[in-house]
Amino acid sequence: MTAPRNRQVILVSRPEGIPQAANFALREAPLPALQDGEILVHNHLLSVDPAMRGWVSAVANYAKPVGIGEVMRSFAPGEVLESRHPDFAAGERVSGLFGWQDYAAVAPSAVTRKVVEQNLPLSASLGVLGLNGTTAYFALLEIGQPKPGETVVVSTAAGAVGFIVGQIAKLKGCRTIGITGGLEKRRQCLEEFGYDAALDYKAGPIDAVLAEAAPDGVDIYFDNTAGPISDAVLRQLAVRARVVICGTASLSSWDPWPQGPRVERHLLVKRTRMQGFLIFDHAERTEGAVAQLADWVRAGSLAYREDILDGIAEAPGAIARLYRGENSGKLLIRLLHQETLA
Amino acid sequence: MTAPRNRQVILVSRPEGIPQAANFALREAPLPALQDGEILVHNHLLSVDPAMRGWVSAVANYAKPVGIGEVMRSFAPGEVLESRHPDFAAGERVSGLFGWQDYAAVAPSAVTRKVVEQNLPLSASLGVLGLNGTTAYFALLEIGQPKPGETVVVSTAAGAVGFIVGQIAKLKGCRTIGITGGLEKRRQCLEEFGYDAALDYKAGPIDAVLAEAAPDGVDIYFDNTAGPISDAVLRQLAVRARVVICGTASLSSWDPWPQGPRVERHLLVKRTRMQGFLIFDHAERTEGAVAQLADWVRAGSLAYREDILDGIAEAPGAIARLYRGENSGKLLIRLLHQETLA
Numbered sequence: 246m247t248a249p250r251n252r253q254v255i256l257v258s259r260p261e262g263i264p265q266a267a268n269f270a271l272r273e274a275p276l277p278a279l280q281d282g283e284i285l286v287h288n289h290l291l292s293v294d295p296a297m298r299g300w301v302s303a304v305a306n307y308a309k310p311v312g313i314g315e316v317m318r319s320f321a322p323g324e325v326l327e328s329r330h331p332d333f334a335a336g337e338r339v340s341g342l343f344g345w346q347d348y349a350a351v352a353p354s355a356v357t358r359k360v361v362e363q364n365l366p367l368s369a370s371l372g373v374l375g376l377n378g379t380t381a382y383f384a385l386l387e388i389g390q391p392k393p394g395e396t397v398v399v400s401t402a403a404g405a406v407g408f409i410v411g412q413i414a415k416l417k418g419c420r421t422i423g424i425t426g427g428l429e430k431r432r433q434c435l436e437e438f439g440y441d442a443a444l445d446y447k448a449g450p451i452d453a454v455l456a457e458a459a460p461d462g463v464d465i466y467f468d469n470t471a472g473p474i475s476d477a478v479l480r481q482l483a484v485r486a487r488v489v490i491c492g493t494a495s496l497s498s499w500d501p502w503p504q505g506p507r508v509e510r511h512l513l514v515k516r517t518r519m520q521g522f523l524i525f526d527h528a529e530r531t532e533g534a535v536a537q538l539a540d541w542v543r544a545g546s547l548a549y550r551e552d553i554l555d556g557i558a559e560a561p562g563a564i565a566r567l568y569r570g571e572n573s574g575k576l577l578i579r580l581l582h583q584e585t586l587a
Numbered sequence: 588m589t590a591p592r593n594r595q596v597i598l599v600s601r602p603e604g605i606p607q608a609a610n611f612a613l614r615e616a617p618l619p620a621l622q623d624g625e626i627l628v629h630n631h632l633l634s635v636d637p638a639m640r641g642w643v644s645a646v647a648n649y650a651k652p653v654g655i656g657e658v659m660r661s662f663a664p665g666e667v668l669e670s671r672h673p674d675f676a677a678g679e680r681v682s683g684l685f686g687w688q689d690y691a692a693v694a695p696s697a698v699t700r701k702v703v704e705q706n707l708p709l710s711a712s713l714g715v716l717g718l719n720g721t722t723a724y725f726a727l728l729e730i731g732q733p734k735p736g737e738t739v740v741v742s743t744a745a746g747a748v749g750f751i752v753g754q755i756a757k758l759k760g761c762r763t764i765g766i767t768g769g770l771e772k773r774r775q776c777l778e779e780f781g782y783d784a785a786l787d788y789k790a791g792p793i794d795a796v797l798a799e800a801a802p803d804g805v806d807i808y809f810d811n812t813a814g815p816i817s818d819a820v821l822r823q824l825a826v827r828a829r830v831v832i833c834g835t836a837s838l839s840s841w842d843p844w845p846q847g848p849r850v851e852r853h854l855l856v857k858r859t860r861m862q863g864f865l866i867f868d869h870a871e872r873t874e875g876a877v878a879q880l881a882d883w884v885r886a887g888s889l890a891y892r893e894d895i896l897d898g899i900a901e902a903p904g905a906i907a908r909l910y911r912g913e914n915s916g917k918l919l920i921r922l923l924h925q926e927t928l929a
Binding site: 468507510513517518523 | 813817835838845849851855856860861862865
């Protein structure tokens, strides 16, 4: 029996704007050697997240950039194959920053958490029970502070964070309006994710349809896009609105810095709070949030959708696919071991 | 003895941008007739405030616009000459929306408060103990939430709100940096208002001097200007910074809507909160704030500066003067009754 190969996706050039397939290369490496204090993880799935754009950008951000020639940083859930650390045992399921590769030898600091939820697929740990779920949970509840009867607008409403936000807002008694692109995603918003209204920004300017859907104004705007969609929503804020800044998916580059309508007057006249959110500030409280999200999923009150690509060869092009909005639900990559590299 | 005349400043045209002297006219009217339930107030001083720009703008704002042909809306402190309301007695000092005129017959709803502070001049009720003081107090403490050792940056640092913000921040143990225009105002910031550093934006771009004055970044930015000054400060926010949006003095018009660098990335990467403030939301808690401010003034720990223009004929040009930044401290108008109209 030959030793297993470790297929890896390497960053080979720094992208201008959105990372494309050509910025990455596939390579094979030997199985990593395990040091004392480390664990060997076999990745079952790889994540594809908007934040990856920042991770490969040379511009200073909240995380150190991935270096040229390094394995692409990624969340991944998998199984511990071998442990040289007392806190972990072979056979345990873990999720963490294990990279776009089959196998990772990592220190415990790379582990986000052990996946302890029962009766739920491992893939859920990447989306609805992973960073997407906890981001939606903490950002909506702590910054948005939804109250029953309020109107909540979500951009990228059918996206991996957005569809969870919409459903939690609904569970909290809010009226929910999703902004999304295309008829199929609009259908998902209404039929799968329970939005009270869904607006297709690709069908034209949303000002009039938003005014009709939110006649008393927008109490909470959960912003995953920035750009013209946000500009339109900000014009229709209610007094004492909260704007959760969670992502900037509509802006393809920050160099040169994008211009837009100044927001100060909206904030002043409407006494609005606008606040940025990063999930990494909330790591210590992850378990409570995941347990609540898992309860909602098992009870059937929190639906989720996954868009699963098969094989590591799909990874290099997956970030661009995400930014083109082609995925339907949480985008992830399944690693099939019978697959061979071309 | 002839009946006293009531000199009034009337809005005669709607300004494009900053209200100018030509948008107003002086006229004389008979003393207003007092109805049951009203009080007759003799104004001693008139206020000049940045918010007046909004009050005469046709664009929807947080207050109904002043109509063409109407007396200009203004805060004013004065003395009750005659009362037909049980809650007020002749001789009491009151402050409220009595307009740019000598005498006002008003219902109690126009009265902001009775001026009950002892051993302090009536003019203080318009500035440090008026809306400027309570704005600085609530906006800094409730939105800014200053903590000892934090770095607080104030724009229009020598302005009627700014110099109070700087001093309260100092009283709360913060390091204070004022941004102001010109050498004389910079001197006031350092010598009169106790700022630890003061930057003159008229001397050139402030990026480098701000970085030097705030090497660990800006924890609180109290923004009275918007515009390029704010753009520079936002680039140097610390993690978990708070931005208090209190005014937009540097923007002369909102039609067309001004463009600027998008703020979402600053808010996201720095987990920053940006929030608009209007003092009118805090009316119920005015007395506690005024009592605290008055204590600080009497104790010598809160200095204030007034720029007093003599005579109602100065009123029409006073808003433009304010926006040109020519005032030094709280701008107000003293009504001298020996003065005659030209």
